[in-house]
Each structure stands twice: as structure tokens, then as C-alpha cells.
Amino acid sequence: MERKDELINLFSKNIREILNRVALNFDEVQEIRLRVAAPLMLVYKNEEYYLTGSGDISKKLEEAYIISKNELKETMEYMSNYSLYAFEEELKQGFLTVQGGHRIGIAGKTILDESGIKTMKYISFINIRLSHQVKGCASPILPFVYKNHREVCHTLIVSPPRCGKTTLLRDLIRQISDGSRDFEGMNVGVVDERSEIGACYQGAPQNDLGIRTDILDCCPKAKGMMMLIRTMSPRVIAVDEVGSREDLDAIEYVMNCGCKLIATVHGSSIEDLRQKPVLRTLLEERIFERYIVLNNLGKIGNIDQIFDSRGTQLYKANIFGAEVRPDRQESRAYG
């Protein structure tokens, strides 16, 4: 099935017809947003557009197709394969992963019980984030991530939202797992708490994470890292969005076991990390050997700076584009 067809089948009949008429390259579509009694919108090449009833894109609100409550309900039915009950855990976290690795973010009315969010009803807002795998986007950072072409450094990717940290992590995992002429392939264990890295659908990863990668899907990071070490003997463990106290304990456990860790975290700079109590501990204890900071200038996964464990800058991009600085500049970001 073509990517477009696969995606269109997730929507209600009316929306399917509209999307079928859309003459855009769906590989460039980033998001499709549905809100009850609001216009149907999509993000294409970083620009937001309204979709009209005839399938054209427009910037005029009055031309937009307005989504009804029933269309949203029908769409949810198809997205969940007529089985919303099977996505109870995902609903609690506010997302589903569908075939093709697309992530469906949902919002509505939450139902609470003693243990927290029980489920969600009156789902009135849906955001479909189309999965994009950018193969090769991690190539520029590989020389910084590897030590002696054989060992991987403990690496933390620091990035503001929507700058491509998961995309970068995904490609880094794939390249470490597959290996190349310069770097040997390694067993990589991925704890994919929100199904974002591998985008597993019915257990099968929809994204290419390499030939030596084992994925623990929808598993809490702290528990998953320990499980993987005990069961799959990985040489590298990769996780997305660390930040809790529990994660810190698990990170220490991983490092004490001789595994290398690659993780991502939300933040705009190293200074930003220092403001967060748990992450500050990571910096002060010099747990990570490489800090890769991304920015939102230009393409997805744009590398801004790379530091080592002592805060020495190893790389800085200039405003005209990426510029690798193999001669280590002695400027310190922290420490």
C-alpha cells in the first residue's frame, strides 16, 4: 500500500475524499490536525495550510473544511482498528501509533481514578504526526560519538521540541547497529516508551533501526533499561527524553554495567539543563561524554554544538551552515 493510501485510510469517509484530492507530495506533509468544529489543517514543508472541501490547500480560513463531531468519532474508530479498548494504555498517555509508524496525538476529556488518568473520552482533538525517517542525518556526528572507532561514548542529545532529536537518535541507533567500514556494528537495545523511535506496530518496528537492534516497546524507560541489560546483553542502550529521578537511577545502573547510553532530553542549551535538578546532577557528575545540542535553524536535526564531558566545545555550527571543527576549541560551556 502506498504511503498516501495507508494514511488516508485512517480517516472518516468525507476526510478521505478530501485528502484523496489533495495534490501534494505526502512525504513532505508533517502534520494533519483535526479539531471538532474547527478547520482541517495540515503542515506542509513547515507551513500551515487549511484544506478546502475540494481538496485544495488555502491560507483563507473561510475556505476551510470544518470537521464535525461524528467525523472525529469515525476517524478514531478507524485509527484504533475498531478496537479502542486495545489502546487503553496509549490513551492514558494521549497517543496511538498506527501502521506506517505515524503517531496520533489525542486530546479530550480525561477520566481519573485513584492511580491517575484512567482513560480519555470525548476525543475532540487529533494530531497526526507523519513518521519521517531521515537516513544519514546522524552521519556528521558519528566521528564525535565513537571513540577509537570501536567504542561509543555516553551521549546526550539536547534539543528544543520539533528540532529532530528523535529523528537524529533513530538514525544514530541505525548506524551504530548496522556498522560501516569505519565503525563495527553493535547490539543496541532501545527502550521505546512512547513508540516514537521504532514506531512498532503489532510488535514490528516501522522504522529501520538497524540489524542488531532489540526494541522494548511501550515500556517505562527505567524498568526497560534494566530489563534489556539482564536479558539482551546490549553494548549500547538508547532512550528518548530522559528527565525523571527514576531515569537517573537507571542511567547509573546502565553505566555501571559497562553499557553505553545514548539519550535525548528537552532543552535549548547546556545552560538550560543546569536549571533542571535531575539533569544538573548528570552534568555535575560528568556522566555523559558527549553532549549534542540541536537548534531549529534550517533542516531537521541541525547540529548546533557538541561538547565533551568537561564542557569543552568540540564543534560549532556557524550561521551560514554546519562547520566541523576538529581542532578542539577550549571554550567551556560548564564545569
Added chain:
Amino acid sequence: MGNTWLRLTGAALVILSCSGLGFYMAAQWNEHLKTVEHLRKMIFLLKGEIVYANSPLTEAFERTGRKAGGQMGNLFLKVSEQLMGQRGESFYGIWQDEIDGLPKEVCLSSEDKQNLKGLGEHLGYLDIGMQERTILLYLEQLDLTIDYLRDHKQEKSRLYTSLGIMGGLFLTIVMY
């Protein structure tokens, strides 16, 4: 003389065909019971897939259909196929259409089919608890049907076979 032989042959054929009809009816009763018992097993498998394995309906129907086999297994496989096709129809609509399309050889009464359609009305709706309750309710209905078919099995088998033979004899006497 020839006429008598002809009459005797005719009488034997009438008795044989009427008896055959009686035996066929008795066998149908047994077949109906077997089909419902098979269906009950399938629903148990389906319950396991949904409640314990937390599988979505497409997967649950496919696995159950493959394990169970037979005409009823085919029904489940077809439903799974239709659901995977995502043609924009509701689950209940697909379920009803597939039940209506069951081959005539499948020994289910119209009441059984109605109950089976009822199962699809609430499947997929709300949470796991709701799925379990819907399936358990249907299993209760199946148990009642099975009890009825078992209780009356001997009685009905005897009734149909003897009615067939007696009917054949009666017709022969009337025609002779």
C-alpha cells in the same frame, strides 16, 4: 405380475426416501449442536485474544479464525480481512454482512444468527471490561442453546427417524 413388482418397488422407494429424510433431519440436529459447540470454543478463544492478549479485533478474529478452521473459522477470517481493508464501514455493518453471507451448509438457525449478530453490536465499544461482558453474555446465550440441543437430541433424533419411516409406510399404504 409385472404390475405388482412395480408397485412393490415404488413402495420400497417411498419408504426409503421418507426414512432418509427422517435420518437427514436427525443428523442436521446433531450437526447444529456440533456447530454451536464449535462456535462456543471459538468465542472462548476470541475472549482470550481480546481480554488477555489485548489484541485489536482484526488480530483477534484472524488468529481465532486460523486456529478454529472450518466454515465458522472462515467467517472470522473474512471479517478480519474486511476490517483490515478499512473501507470506511462500521464493524457492526461488516459483521452483519458476513453473517448474512454464511453458506447454507452452515447449520445455524435464524435465531442463532441473530444472537451472533448481537455479539458484534457492542464489540470494540468502550474498554476491555465491556468486551469481556459482551462476550460472556453471548456465551451464556450459546450455553442455553447447547443445553436445549443436547437435552432434546435423543428425543428429536428418535422422533425424526421414526416419523420418516412411519411417514413412508403411511404413504405406501395410502397409495396402495
